[in-house]
Amino acid sequence: MTSEEKVQHDHLQPLQKNLWNSYLASGRGAYELFESIDLDKNGTVSAEEVVFFLDSVNREGVRSDEFARLEELVSAHQELNTGDFLRWLAAATSNEPQEEKIQKDAYEKHSQTGKRRSSTIIMEEKVEQEYAWNENTMSQSLRRMQYAVRGEVVMKAESLRAEGREIVFTNVGNPHAVGQKPLSYYRQVLALCDLPAECGVDHPEVSRMFPADVIARAKEYRAAIGPAGTGSYSHSQGIKAFREHVADFIIERDGHPAFAGDIFLTNGASSGIQNVLMSLMSANTDAVMIPIPQYPIYSALITLLGGRQVGYELDESLGWAVTKEELERSLAEAKEQGLKVKALAIINPGNPTGQVLDKETLQAICHFCAENGIVLLADEVYQRNVYVKDKKFISAKKIACETEGCENLELISFHSTSKGLIGECGRRGGYMEMHNISPYVQAQVYKLASSGLCSGIAGQVMTSLMVNPPKPGDESYEKFMEEEKCIFDSLVRRSAALVEGLNKIDGIVCEQAEGAMYAFPAITVPKRACEEAAKNRQTPDTLYALSLLEETGICVVPASGFGQKEGRVGFRTTFLPPEDKIDGAIEGFARHHKIFCERYA
Numbered sequence: 001m002t003s004e005e006k007v008q009h010d011h012l013q014p015l016q017k018n019l020w021n022s023y024l025a026s027g028r029g030a031y032e033l034f035e036s037i038d039l040d041k042n043g044t045v046s047a048e049e050v051v052f053f054l055d056s057v058n059r060e061g062v063r064s065d066e067f068a069r070l071e072e073l074v075s076a077h078q079e080l081n082t083g084d085f086l087r088w089l090a091a092a093t094s095n096e097p098q099e100e101k102i103q104k105d106a107y108e109k110h111s112q113t114g115k116r117r118s119s120t121i122i123m124e125e126k127v128e129q130e131y132a133w134n135e136n137t138m139s140q141s142l143r144r145m146q147y148a149v150r151g152e153v154v155m156k157a158e159s160l161r162a163e164g165r166e167i168v169f170t171n172v173g174n175p176h177a178v179g180q181k182p183l184s185y186y187r188q189v190l191a192l193c194d195l196p197a198e199c200g201v202d203h204p205e206v207s208r209m210f211p212a213d214v215i216a217r218a219k220e221y222r223a224a225i226g227p228a229g230t231g232s233y234s235h236s237q238g239i240k241a242f243r244e245h246v247a248d249f250i251i252e253r254d255g256h257p258a259f260a261g262d263i264f265l266t267n268g269a270s271s272g273i274q275n276v277l278m279s280l281m282s283a284n285t286d287a288v289m290i291p292i293p294q295y296p297i298y299s300a301l302i303t304l305l306g307g308r309q310v311g312y313e314l315d316e317s318l319g320w321a322v323t324k325e326e327l328e329r330s331l332a333e334a335k336e337q338g339l340k341v342k343a344l345a346i347i348n349p350g351n352p353t354g355q356v357l358d359k360e361t362l363q364a365i366c367h368f369c370a371e372n373g374i375v376l377l378a379d380e381v382y383q384r385n386v387y388v389k390d391k392k393f394i395s396a397k398k399i400a401c402e403t404e405g406c407e408n409l410e411l412i413s414f415h416s417t418s419k420g421l422i423g424e425c426g427r428r429g430g431y432m433e434m435h436n437i438s439p440y441v442q443a444q445v446y447k448l449a450s451s452g453l454c455s456g457i458a459g460q461v462m463t464s465l466m467v468n469p470p471k472p473g474d475e476s477y478e479k480f481m482e483e484e485k486c487i488f489d490s491l492v493r494r495s496a497a498l499v500e501g502l503n504k505i506d507g508i509v510c511e512q513a514e515g516a517m518y519a520f521p522a523i524t525v526p527k528r529a530c531e532e533a534a535k536n537r538q539t540p541d542t543l544y545a546l547s548l549l550e551e552t553g554i555c556v557v558p559a560s561g562f563g564q565k566e567g568r569v570g571f572r573t574t575f576l577p578p579e580d581k582i583d584g585a586i587e588g589f590a591r592h593h594k595i596f597c598e599r600y601a
Contacts, residue, residue, distance in 0.1 A: 013056055021338075024061045024093060025284035026306035027141030034085050044081050047073035050088075060337070065534065066092035086136050090143045095299050095309070096539065096560050145303045146561070147296050153545045157555035168585060170573040171555045173351075173517040175423030179578045183422060183483050185214065185476045186465045192218030193461055194230050213474040221461060230457040236450040238265025238431070239457075242464035246431050249467035254398040262434045264445070265463055267455045268425075269381050269414040272432035274301050276377065276412055279445050280342045281307040287334055288377075289344040291322065293520065293562035295351045295379070310334045310341060311563060316522070319511055320353040322346075324364045331372065343375040344368075346396065349382040349515025352562050352572040354495075356391040356514040362399040370409040375437075376400075378413040381430070382516040384420035387492045391514050397435055411435040417462045419517065421487045429459030429466070494575040494582055495519070501586030505593055513575065520559065522570045523593070529600035530569075540569045547596050552588035 016036050022029040037045045037053050047070055054062055054070075070088065073080070080088065135143065154171050161167045169178060176182060188210055192200045200206060201219050210218075224241035226232070237243065243260040250258035266272035280286065285308065290298045292311035302309045312330040314320040327344075334341050346365060348357045357365075369376040378396035386393050400409045417429035434442055454460075470477045495513040502510040502521050510521035525540055533543040541558035548571075549555055559570035577585060 016053060017057060020057045020060070021284045023089070023140075025286070025308055027139060027144055027303075028306075030086050030089055030140050031082065033089075034082055044079040045085060047071075047076075047078045047080060050080065050085070062092045063094070065537070083136050086140065090140060094144045095146050095296075095303070095563070139304075141304050141306060145300045147300045151557070151561060152542065153549060153558065154555060156546060157549055160549065160553070166553050167549075168552075168554045168577055168581060168588075170575075170577060170585070171557045173419060173574055173576065174425050175419075175517075175576055176425065178574075178576045180423050180487060180576065181483070182424065183480065185470055185480045186422065186424070186462060188214045188476075189217050189221065189465060190458060190461055193221050193225065194458070197222070211475040213470055213476050221464070225457065225461075230461070232457075234454045234457060234460065236452075236454050237261075237446060238263070238455060238460050238463075242460050243431075245464045245468040246433075250395075250397065250433060254395055254401065256398065256401040258397075258433065262437075262442075264432050264434070264449060265455050265460045266414075266430045266432055267428040267459060268418055269379065269416040269430045269432070270297055271428075271452075271455070272412075272414050272430060273297060273377070273379070274305075275445060275448050276432070277301050277305050277307065277343075279441065279448060280375065281305050283340065284308075285339050287339040287341045289327070289330060289334070289341055289374070291345065291347060291350070293352050293559065293564050294345070295347055296561055298345055299563070307342075308334075308339050310339065312344075313565060314350070314353060314355070316353075316511060316565070316568075319514075320350060320355040322357075322361060322365065324368060327365070327368050341372070341374055343377050345377040345379060347379040347382075348396070349385060349393065351379075351382065351516050352518045352520040352557075352559075353511070354513035354516045354518055354520065355511075356386055356388070356393065358391070359394055359399065362394060362396060363403050366396065366399050366403055366406045366409055366411075370406045375410045375412065378411060380413055381416040381419045383415065384488075385491065385517060386515040387495050388512070388514045393515070397433065400435065408436065410437055412437065415466075417459065417466050420466070421484050421491075422462070422466050423487075424462050427459045427462045428456050429462040430455075431463055490579060491517070491575070494577075494579055497579075497582050498573070498575040498586065501583075502589060504586075505590045507593055507597065508589070517574050517576055518572050519575060520562075520570060520572050522559075522568055525569050526597055526600040529596070532600065541571055544569065544596060545571055547599075548589070548592045551592045551595060554585055554588050554592075 016033065019029045019033040019036060023033055034045065037049050051070060051074055054067070059067060066088065157167050157169065192210065192214065201215060201222065206215060224239055225234070240260060242265060243263040246263045247258040247260045264272060277288065280288070284306070287308035287310045288298070288302050289310045289312050292313045299309055310330055312322065312326050314322055331341055344365070346357065349355065366376065368374070376396060380395060383393040383395070395413065396411055397413055400406045400411050413433045413435070415431055417427055418425040434445070470480050498519050499510050499513050502508050502519060507524040508521050510519050513519050523544065525544060529543060530540045533540040536543065539558055539560040541560050545556050545558045556571040556573045559568065559572060562572060564570060575582065
């Protein structure tokens, strides 16, 4: 770079800093950023010019592996056009390594994608069409977004299954997909809500096919839904009677008031989280503190919606505990970077880590948020999934209501029909409760919910059933309790067996799964494996997970997709497969680990 160009750069630096902050937050401004670096306006920038610019912004938000790749381009005196620059920029600022071609190819080869017009045209005409809406003109925040739970490893697993391989999917908490049976009572009530009255509740033989309490509940729900039935839209917050059931459940659980008007029925917890994050983000420096490791819906949505992610690390050596000192360190670091932390997310019980937060920890978190004016987002979808006798689930709402100094804590809690013992993922049912939220803001969140009209009625029905199951004395009660107990006891056995089995494998260490549906072991891999992964632009645990899949048919998620301490290698696996497959899975883990370590020794 000439001395004249350096003077130009110094003049442009404040503009470039603003453009960089905008891009890190929203993915917007990449073209303007390119133009500000392209000082001679010839449509290309040298890799050296990009390095000079990045040094001026302290390489903030840039992955070290991608910066090293850029330095290789400097050595080769490489010029980048706009497309090259945007491609590198998306990879350099994503949460984990990404190879866009791998993702595109995996999608196109996915067994469930189906035939596509574009691939047919290429095959027949041997030419690729040029699109106005393309990789450079699309949302760059979407381009940067990563969601490991259905990422490269899972797409590869689907392709292998299409070829006839037997695959054990332990990548996602999808209980019914791996053999868990639905609870009869819930499905019976839902069926009678859906069926035309003359085929269901009013059929002369209905009492021969359904228990009396199921028929009574279905009639109650049909009246609440209204004469238009389950095929019509509802109030955008959800059917009022069902929200009242949720409020009653919260009152009984916590011993404190709850109100139907503060409940939003949602399409699973995820849509509620998305609406809240969308409503929170208002500036390029707005940030959300999330646990590391975390469930990647948070990092994905924060990236997509134009926020900044601030991680607070859970301490694996202390059973994935969170400390006040770590929260304060993380917040101070965010402030030093000029970020405004608007919210903090907790996942209790933890995903992917499985820890159950105790009263003292929850009090510390609530105090921290209240003292710093931070909205607390409590992801409590696994509240029924606690497997150890010395722990129990305590809601953030209960702690907030009972802890001095937390009277003004702003809190939003999330629950879902996808987890617990119900496992009805495909129904997309859930709720969020807004506690001590500004009435003006809540009205705006309602406006946002209204833009989606309403959550699915089947999910609303299932949410009401989840919080309002059959009562003692009801005809279905005994069978319902027996079915729930069978599911719960099996989860307890499977969680213990999987963790115990993993810990018997030399080179694998796994903390106890106190709750949720996952184990999150750390693995020791040879140095050569890390070098091979770097050569392939992969994380070591992605290389490991792909090898595990090829060797055993077991599909896990690389731990890097959830975030983890630098240098750690691991994976997340559910313990949802049937009990008769758990021992085989453990044997597969052990056999593969030995093979993998020998291969890269």
